[in-house]
Amino acid sequence: MKVGLIAMSGVRAYNEELTNLGLTLPGFVDRNKIIASLPSLGLLTLAGMTPEGTEIEYVEIADIKDVGELPNSFDMIAISTYSAQVFEAYELSERYRQKGIKTVIGGPHVTRLPEEAKEHCDSVVIGEGESSWLEVLNDCEHGKLKPFYSSFDKDFDLKDAPIPRFELLNPEKYNRLTVQTSRGCPHYCEFCAASILISKKYKQKPADKVIQEIRVIKKIWKRPFIEFADDNTFINRKYWVGLLKELRTEDIRWFTETDVSVAEDNELLNLMRESGCQQVLIGFESPSKNGLDGLELSSNWKLKQLDKYKSAIEKIRAHGITVNGCFILGLDGQDKSIFDEVWRFVQDSALYEVQITVMTAFPGTALHERLKKEKRILRDGDWARCTLFDVNFQPEGMSVEELEKGFRDLAERVYSAEFTNFRKSRYKEMLRGMLEKPKEKQCYLCTVPR
Secondary structure, eight states, rough: EEEEEEEOOOOOOSHHHHHHHTTTTTHHHHHHHHHHTOOOOOHHHHHHSSOSSSSSEEEEEEEEGGGOOOOOOOOOEEEEOOOGHHHHHHHHHHHHHHHHEEEEEESHHHHHHHHHTTTTTEEESOOGGGTTTHHHHHHHHOOOOSSSSSSTTTOOOOOOOOOOOOOOOGGGOOOOEEEEOEEEOOOOBBOOOOOOGSSSOOEEEOOHHHHHHHHOOOOHHHHHHHHEEESSSSHHHHHHOOOOHTTTOOOEEEEEEEGGGGOOHHHHHHHHTTTTTTEEEEEEEEESHHHTTTTTTTHHHHHHTTTGGHHHHHHHHHTOEEEEEEEEESSTTOOOOOOOOOOHHHHHHHOSSSEEEOOOOOOSSSHHHHHTTTTTTSHHHHHHHHOOSSSSSSSSSOOHHHHHHHHHHHHHHHHHHHHHHHHHHHHHHHHHTOOOGGGGGGOOHHSSSO
């Protein structure tokens, strides 16, 4: 049997004006290239547990309009997709079904909307794919594919996770490869559409398996750049202290997502830098109380960290690690002043990189359920606008047009060539010891013409 593993990739806005704007902003383009170029770790993992005798081919599709004649040599196609690309995934699945080829779709979107997905494919994989993959393959080979396969009645342990088939990739196509050490997060943010939708239970992969995966990557990429694809790294401090000590000898560079609490641990920060950490991405979400209050649903944890934001950035930066700060625009509690608030925070805090997004109600999230009840979703089911850049809801403190314009204008400022270069040169100066006293920090508005 021959199986095609197809990843729907690429990042773009539904709004053509935003897409065209992105093409002219270096900072925006750079960040999108990084996101869009990541391979599908989920599909590579399934490839790693596929029995010998089953032929595997891994394919990435950024835009279905670029797909010409489909290859006919597959017995089954497995597609992994997110909300923004799900209609393209459905179209691709239908095209293969017309050729008599069985199709299976998985991912966070179809996990929450399996009945919708089933209208366009032969089978839907719900939740963690590892729990069902061998059964899917066996059933397909014997002509007995079930309509749904779910992991929610199973308990998959990451100690049993297979080594992903990284050798299926051409490393020259990517600026980084992904390794997962955990699934889940102790925080419950209303908007979160990450692995909490796939696995409700927090799970940690044994450190020795992580090292194994990195060494497999090093066989195709001598000194790789690794992205640890965790929702919130460093939750288990003891685990990471041990893992980082081992990583010091692996000669890699790496990036991950975490929260501001990482700045409270000097030993951890030292080990991060010694083991090759280049940057951490932190979801600040909002630079003020407006928008943060009630965002994290279990303990309002996000709001409690607000006063630590700038000192955390400074602390991490002092260890030679850059910070990519993420902000969400259009949160309840925000009004038009949020755009200038984010701009001032970015300029004052010495962030190296910035990611701004629009609040997005992904299916299956608490945010989607609330906005739906409040009748604030503009086009329910219009998943193509779930891009993080398009507005598909009625904001609380401004109009749709004001949010769209504010986002666009802020993007022009934050991602301009002048400001992007300023942020990076400021960090380099800090590393050279040129900024000796915090009170003598440069002001961007004083050095670049307005």
